Amino acid sequence: MQFIADVLLGAGALGAAVYCFVLARRLKQFNQLENGMGGAIAVLSAQVDDMTKALEQARATASASANSLESLTARAEAAAERLELLMASLHDLPDPEPGENGRRMRVLRRRARHEGSAPLEAAE
Structure with missing residues (x-):
């Protein structure tokens, strides 16, 4: 036993x-780091580091873009206010008086040639 x-x-x-x-x-x-789970963990860790860096870059770029967009929006709003004032001031101008024969004079613009022709001519 x-x-x-x-x-x-x-x-x-x-x-x-x-x-x-x-x-x-x-x-x-x-x-094993070459082909086992240890290698997969090492690769995943490196990918997490890369993604963290990419995320920080994206945040910095987005912040810079937001600041730029904010300043451009402020400039656009200021320009819109100036245009509104200009449009309001145009309503205060008197109507243009017609020229001879009841027609308004207009200005034609031509591009200057190499010989030096006149750039502006008056026409009826």
């Missing part, structure tokens, strides 16, 4: 040793 207990104890110890050996090999493969 003692001998059977020793054999079963030895078999159990041998089974535990084989189980530990298999687990050790799997753990080694799991932690």
Whole structure:
């Protein structure tokens, strides 16, 4: 009976040793940096760092764009106010008086030629 207990104890110890050996090999493969899970974790960590840098760049660019857009909007609003004042002041001008024969005079613009012709001519 003692001998059977020793054999079963030895078999159990041998089974535990084989189980530990298999687990050790799997753990080694799991932690390898080239093709195991350790490599995947290293790649993912590098990608997270890259994405963090890209996110910071995007935030800086968006902030600069927002500031630029804000200043351009302020300039546009100021220009719109000036245009509104100019349009309001045009309503206060008298109507243009017609020229001879009841027609208004208008100005024609021509591009200057190389010989130096007159750039403006009056026409009816």
